Amino acid sequence: MKTPRKIGLFGFGTVGKGFYENLKKHPHLPAIISKVCVKRLDLPRIGHELYFTNDPEELLSDPELDIIVELIDDAEAAKIFVEKALLAGKHVISANKKMIGESLKEVSHWHYSFNHHFLYEAAVGGGIPIVHSVDGFFRDQEITEIRGILNGSSNYILTQMQLNQWDFDKALKEAQSKGFAERNPILDVSGIDASYKLSILAYHAFGEVPSMKSFEIESIESVTKEDIKKAKSKGRKIKLVATLKKSDQEIICTVKPETIGPNDELYSVDFENNAISVETLISGRHVFVGKGAGALPTGSAVLEDLKRLLDGYSYQVSKRVKTVS
Structure with a gap:
């Protein structure tokens, strides 16, 4: 040895x-x-x-x-x-x-x-090997979009609000007790944590350092029980979705709550799980799913x-x- x-x-x-x-x-x-x-x-x-x-x-x-x-x-x-x-x-x-x-x-x-x-x-x-995949497997392909759930804490909160009709504060306390959310959860629930991760993926996907000042970021704190109930009545869910794409030499990055339906690959990704979809011109779309929070x-x-x-x-x-x- x-x-x-x-x-x-x-x-x-x-x-x-x-x-x-x-x-x-x-x-x-x-x-x-x-x-x-x-x-x-x-x-x-x-x-x-x-x-x-x-x-x-x-x-x-x-x-x-x-x-x-x-x-x-x-x-x-x-x-x-x-x-x-x-x-x-x-x-x-x-x-x-x-x-x-x-x-x-x-x-x-x-x-x-x-x-x-x-x-x-x-x-x-x-637990998702996304940086290694973008840097390695997709290195010689042109990536057109990366989209996903990049924060297990916020996803856990939204899932509990969806399943148990809890309000935001109760779901947050549960996430903290499980070790999925920090004692100070501001980075998770505000979307800033996901924006850091999106920035890192942009660097590896496009070889450029994006300006985080140009990011469009929205918190999940504004999502109410009524919003969840309305989405559920239509067979839909609210998820904090991070999206990265390059258009006309401009890198566009958004992190915001979105109402999505069953046909969306992110729809069934619940609790502390993350999911990341990578779209390429050569091999199409690839979806990675795994645990996004926890020791x-x-x-x-x-x-x-x-x-x-x-x-x-x-x-x-x-x-x-x-x-x-």
């Missing part, structure tokens, strides 16, 4: 624990978590014997750590850690869609400037990125630019 690659892990919350649990189930992988950086050392951490620190430099300056996995909820700190790790010659995996979505120009620079790789499958579709689905996406790193994989956005041109 190869000498294990040593991992420095930032964050041990929901996703961090999910990644840790998934990695334990794959003892054949030549990689181990060597150090974990957390904000608080006083919290009880039961069931493992990991080394914890609250000093980021213990990970960033450790020459024995080959890979940094960044799974914190602080976008500003995450950006600092990722860039420092790449500068230190380490591979990096992240799940921070806010940091990546707001910093795509820097991300593009990192991809072009560093020999070490930066992967972030878990930042977009939870294990997101942790599994981080694990898949780790496997790709161990195999020497890196993103091919530069080739996408050439193909589109």
Whole structure:
């Protein structure tokens, strides 16, 4: 067996624990978590014997750590850690869609400037391998549209409103109790979380960094029980739909509640599930469906990125630019 690659892990919350649990189930992988950086050392951490620190430099300056996995909820700190790790010659995996979505120009620079790789499958579709698919399988095809449900939290809320006639606040509390929505759910319910993911997909689909100022974004907070009831009476559902398309050299991005019928591929995608439809000129439409929220689905996406790193994989956005041109 190869000498294990040593991992420095930032964050041990929901996703961090999910990644840790998934990695334990794959003892054949030549990689181990060597150090974990957390904000608080006083919290009880039961069931493992990991080394914890609250000093980021213990990970960033450790020459024995080959890979940094960044799974914190602080976008500003995450950006600092990722860039420092790449500068230190380490591979990096992240799940921070806010940091990546707001910093795509820097991300593009990192991809072009560093020999070490930066992967972030878990930042977009939870357990759906959409970034890898757009970057790999669809790399030599012209993508005309990407459309889908990109936020498991808001989809769970709308599903409960639909099935149980709950109002928004009750459905939100249920989503939070299940771990699908954050304590501060504003990014999820406002559509901003989905817009970050749409921005990342635009970068990989078109080789361009879109301006998020041009996005059309609407919250699900305005959806009422009456709206749900009216849609249901017509055999329809309300979903938070993210749409990305390129027309006349302009990238159009929208995230808003839509009333859809049974013939729509998103109609039967309920609870915390996500669905993403990719339309191409050559092979037509492809629909991906999977868990979009929760520790294990997101942790599994981080694990898949780790496997790709161990195999020497890196993103091919530069080739996408050439193909589109």
